[in-house]
Amino acid sequence: METFETHSLTETYALGRELAGRFGAGDCVALVGALGAGKTALVRGVALGLGLRDERMVSSPTFVLAQEYPADVPVYHLDLYRLADAPTELETLGLDEMLSDGVALVEWADRAGAALPRPHWRIDIEITGRRSRRFRLSRVD
Amino acid sequence: MIDGETILLGVETSCDETACALVADGRRVLSNAVATQIDLHARFGGVVPEIASRAHIEAINTVIDKALSDAAVRPEQISAVAVTREPGLIGSLLVGVMAAKTLAWTWRVPLVGVNHVYAHAYAAALDAEPIEYPAAALICSGGHTALYRCGGPLDLELLGTTIDDAAGEAFDKVASILRLGYPGGPVIDRLSRDANPQAVHFPRTLLAGQSLDFSFSGLKTAVLYHVNGVPGTVRRRSPAPAGKTGIENFSEREIADIAASFQQAVVDVLTIKLRRAARKIGARTLVLGGGVAANSALRTSVAALAEKLGCTLRLPPMRFCLDNGAMVAGLAYHSLRVGQVSDLALEARATVRR
Numbered sequence: 442m443e444t445f446e447t448h449s450l451t452e453t454y455a456l457g458r459e460l461a462g463r464f465g466a467g468d469c470v471a472l473v474g475a476l477g478a479g480k481t482a483l484v485r486g487v488a489l490g491l492g493l494r495d496e497r498m499v500s501s502p503t504f505v506l507a508q509e510y511p512a513d514v515p516v517y518h519l520d521l522y523r524l525a526d527a528p529t530e531l532e533t534l535g536l537d538e539m540l541s542d543g544v545a546l547v548e549w550a551d552r553a554g555a556a557l558p559r560p561h562w563r564i565d566i567e568i569t570g571r572r573s574r575r576f577r578l579s580r581v582d
Numbered sequence: 583m584i585d586g587e588t589i590l591l592g593v594e595t596s597c598d599e600t601a602c603a604l605v606a607d608g609r610r611v612l613s614n615a616v617a618t619q620i621d622l623h624a625r626f627g628g629v630v631p632e633i634a635s636r637a638h639i640e641a642i643n644t645v646i647d648k649a650l651s652d653a654a655v656r657p658e659q660i661s662a663v664a665v666t667r668e669p670g671l672i673g674s675l676l677v678g679v680m681a682a683k684t685l686a687w688t689w690r691v692p693l694v695g696v697n698h699v700y701a702h703a704y705a706a707a708l709d710a711e712p713i714e715y716p717a718a719a720l721i722c723s724g725g726h727t728a729l730y731r732c733g734g735p736l737d738l739e740l741l742g743t744t745i746d747d748a749a750g751e752a753f754d755k756v757a758s759i760l761r762l763g764y765p766g767g768p769v770i771d772r773l774s775r776d777a778n779p780q781a782v783h784f785p786r787t788l789l790a791g792q793s794l795d796f797s798f799s800g801l802k803t804a805v806l807y808h809v810n811g812v813p814g815t816v817r818r819r820s821p822a823p824a825g826k827t828g829i830e831n832f833s834e835r836e837i838a839d840i841a842a843s844f845q846q847a848v849v850d851v852l853t854i855k856l857r858r859a860a861r862k863i864g865a866r867t868l869v870l871g872g873g874v875a876a877n878s879a880l881r882t883s884v885a886a887l888a889e890k891l892g893c894t895l896r897l898p899p900m901r902f903c904l905d906n907g908a909m910v911a912g913l914a915y916h917s918l919r920v921g922q923v924s925d926l927a928l929e930a931r932a933t934v935r936r
């Protein structure tokens with residue numbers, strides 16, 4: 442497990458860009474953290490790191506459940522916040538198809554139970570101060 | 583056709599509502615049938631799409647029948663079938679699109695696919711005078727927060743949108759932090775009426791310069807910090823007994839004040855951005871649409887803005903702010919007139935970007 446600390450939104454974007462170098466087509470990244478932890482912000486950084494040009498395209502997918510951003514590989518941004526039966530819904534949303542050509546970043550991934558494909562990346566985000574956050578990156582086999 | 587009027591049937595299933603309406607000549611609403619799933623979703627604290635699409639399937643035929651019988655219109659009097667094809671929950675959109683295709687094919691009339699957010703920007707024209715253009719339209723709901731320049735019903739230019747949470751989503755998430763239940767908008771609106779909107783100063787994220795984009799994520803986090811404290815820091819002034827944090831330490835009065843202060847921050851940002859947009863495009867009219875347009879504080883604030891700018895304000899009544907089929911049929915009338923029709927290969931699309 443690796444731990445990273447950021448002290449501003451800008452640093453969180455930079456961390457996302459840095460981590461993007463480790464992710465490629467077929468990778469599923471589980472994001473776990475409370476409301477306001479910075480999950481969407483980290484995704485913005487990762488998407489930019491993967492080659493997305495327009496950062497304004499990244500927004501919370503809470504309502505639409507899944508968004509796709511055109512980067513060097515397709516970046517799929519999912520959100521399980523509103524799903525009561527997330528494990529079943531992941532299949533409906535087409536996670537398998539997404540992973541055949543792109544990177545999938547899943548917010549509120551803890552709601553998926555054991556339904557995420559293995560191995561996958563997991564990033565736990567902790568609020569450590571008004572602007573500071575701790576990110577723990579691990580591999581779930 | 584009845585007496586030379588062109589009647590469209592409009593279907594809307596992009597989110598919580600299964601809706602169907604009949605509209606004559608794009609504005610006269612003959613019927614407006616809506617079946618909502620709000621009660622169903624309230625139990626789960628939000629939208630549950632598998633259930634959502636199943637509920638649409640169960641409700642769609644009844645709702646279409648009701649729209650036809652309420653209007654006392656026979657299928658052969660209908661000139662076209664309109665449907666929301668984007669954006670929304672894909673499983674839900676599909677139900678409406680399939681139903682509309684089936685009707686269009688059976689009745690041998692044109693099919694018109696409509697953008698849900700554009701339809702919201704048109705809702706103010708229903709059962710009312712035509713909108714005077716150019717108009718600045720602010721569309722806010724659970725999934726959308728967007729500002730448009732409208733040169734006509736079909737001529738929309740996106741001026742700004744949220745870069746993180748939608749306004750309605752912020753209402754829902756803050757209601758969840760304050761443990762007020764789902765949906766968050768109506769309950770926060772109600773509590774705020776007798777509360778102090780100046781009790782807590784929450785940030786107004788306006789973004790740089792003359793930006794017309796929105797950001798509500800920081801506001802949500804600020805409410806969270808106010809309630810739970812900031813990890814790693816000591817509260818300067820704790821509203822709760824020393825050392826304790828969490829919503830259970832706040833009185834009902836204090837919770838209402840937090841809700842009102844949050845709502846005020848949202849309303850301030852929406853109003854300021856709408857003002858910028860209206861000035862930028864030289865708007866003659868301000869248009870509101872979407873579920874958040876039902877918020878009473880927003881309606882009051884935007885009414886004051888319109889007066890200051892000398893613009894006409896077009897606020898749709900509640901039934902046309904929420905998702906409905908009439909706005910779909912109304913907008914599609916204009917598409918039909920210029921020959922913008924779809925074929926039966928029309929596909930639903932979950933997300934539309936710019």
